[in-house]
Amino acid sequence: MRSLEPLQAPVYPVEALRRVGFLLERSRQHSRRVEAFRGAVTVLRDLDEGEVRQRVEDGTITELKGIGTSTAGVIEQAVRGELPDYLARQQEEHGGPLVEGGEDYAAAIIGDCHLHSDWSDGGSPIDEMVLTAVELGQEWMVLTDHSPRLRIAGGLSAQRLGQQLQLLAAIDDSLGDAFTLMSGIEVDILDDGELDQTPEMLDRLDLVTASVHSKLKMARAPMTRRMVAAVSNPRVNVLGHCTGRLVTGSRGTRPQSDFDARAVFEACAEHDVAVEINSRPERCDPPDELVALALEIGCLFAVDSDAHAPGQLEMKAYGAERAERLGVPLDRIVTTWDADRLRAWARPG
Structure with a gap:
């Protein structure tokens, strides 16, 4: 078993959302926050990549049921080829070793x-x-x-x-x-x-x-x-x-x-x-x-x-x-x- 290497830009929106969910679970954060990101993964997996990009350009990504402000921010930055700020913070705060030793x-x-x-x-x-x-x-x-x-x-x-x-x-x-x-x-x-x-x-x-x-x-x-x-x-x-x-x-x-x-x-x-x-x-x-x-x-x-x-x-x-x-x-x-x-x-x- 190994730890996951931090993601770098560019990242796919689904990849970014999955990693945020992983880090939230790994650090035992509130389940509702985890569910928001895991739910957004499910929404995006059913969509064509072109539709996601078009919705980001049109500013309509939050019209999708299950996409809120935080998840939309991750999606928008990933579509633009950036490392999402939310993901970067989670990697910085919760991406290190869980325990010393072993x-x-x-x-x-x-x-x-x-x-x-x-x-x-x-x-x-x-x-x-x-x-x-x-x-x-x-x-x-x-x-x-x-x-x-x-x-x-x-x-x-x-x-x-x-x-x-x-x-x-x-x-x-x-x-x-x-x-x-x-x-x-x-x-x-x-x-x-x-x-x-x-x-x-x-x-x-x-x-x-x-x-x-x-x-x-x-x-x-x-x-x-x-x-x-x-x-x-x-x-x-x-x-x-x-x-x-x-x-x-x-x-x-x-x-x-x-x-x-x-x-x-x-x-x-x-x-x-x-x-x-x-x-x-x-x-x-x-x-x-x-x-x-x-x-x-x-x-x-x-x-x-x-x-x-x-x-x-x-x-x-x-x-x-x-x-x-x-x-x-x-x-x-x-x-x-x-x-x-x-x-x-x-x-x-």
Whole structure:
């Protein structure tokens, strides 16, 4: 994974709008601002380049639904062959490294086992997530939209997941050897440790990330049984954000769940399930001492973005810094493996 080089003039209007959206997402700015620029991209993609230029010359670009003052300014300057001022400011303020340290690990991380699209609670279509991952130098990703009981996040029923699988296969086929798009899910771990999707559908996926999203304050003993049961399921490959904690951000803070981490991680090691190092700054999950425990026990790890927007894909830099600082060997991080090795591990035989 690499950082994107700053854009220089001349730039296409869509390219300029996409990069502004990316930088706004990357710096965790307000979602309404991001939506304005992402929406403008959608508007312009349906228009002929000549029509966009004519509207700029006529001063009618803002008559298009979804084009406001800020987005129009970016479009107008790009059409004139200039680097838009708004884009230049965002690149200056938010284009630098996300974190100091972990650069070698970030460069070695070529995949992602946990990210979302607008099929559940993500903000962008699948193809935009893929395009951004390619631009960042990734080689593969596993799309892991939510499972059905997480209704607030638009979780996918078996029927919708089946429809998504057809789309993923078509997109992956169109990419040739340039990139590999794999099928997956972030499946909810239910109260009894069962998984929130049919076994038949889970068997059709390349990889399954399993996470607890409900009853995070469950007592220690039943929470431990719940998590051990989930990671013992042969369909599960990655244990997502295991403590459920929130340490910062717009949603406030939340304490970590109480469970016997040694028992859970020993089950992960026994069943070849990777412990996720969730890279989102508001999660930073698991905490350092639990990463150290999982490392001691012999677990594999997955440094994942948990991205809900294209600009968040680069957040793996935070997880890379932690993995390097805590001494996690690169070969025990499944997101450094190539796609063939990842698939062979996730679905042996």
